[in-house]
Amino acid sequence: MKKTIWAPVCISAAILFAACGGGEEKKTEEKSEETPVVVDDSMVAPTAGKGKELIAAQDCKTCHQEDAKLIGPSYNEIAAKYENNDENIATLAGKVIKGGAGNWGEIPMAPHPAIPEEDAKEMVKYILSVGK
Template sequence: MKRVLLSAALGLGLAGAAAPALADLALATSKNCMSCHAVERKVLGPSFKDVAAKYKDDKGAVDALASKIMKGGSGVWGPVPMPANNQVSEADAKKLAAWVLSTK
């Protein structure tokens, strides 16, 4: 049954268009990013769209943001520090950073 649904999605061109955004939102949710962030509005931390806008011209943004996701950081968005996220692997951090930067 899964193969039939996947084949249908591929045939309609849906897998390439919708799957990455949903997969990365799911990853962000599973890694507790959504506890402090939202895609379009500030929660405790900045919205992902604000982060994407701030780093839109920065070629090293994926690596820099991945590092902040894993190690935490402070001072860029105000006085509230972002805690380290030890549960996030480097590969997942880079995937999350790339997705955040794509939320324009």
């Protein structure tokens, strides 16, 4: 009699298990890896975004404004004085990091040694692109 009770229960469990998808391996779709799009922006003017954001995160506006002289020259004056080329970008980035004096009067520019060189270059690229 025990066998008669367990047989329908086991069969029902097996049917329920099969109906719910138990025991089947689920196939996952493999996503094909797409080749990333590489954009050559070497001929594009530097974007204001990164350099402008980096400047906003520093204390630059204490001494500089885009179009008016404060303690130091305006970005427009700097852009007018220096040609936008790799040599000037490197020189001016060095002045941002190390500070400097004598190019714009007697008031020295404070050094910013915590700014990484690449960030300083992005900042200078933005400054040299202002007003042009």
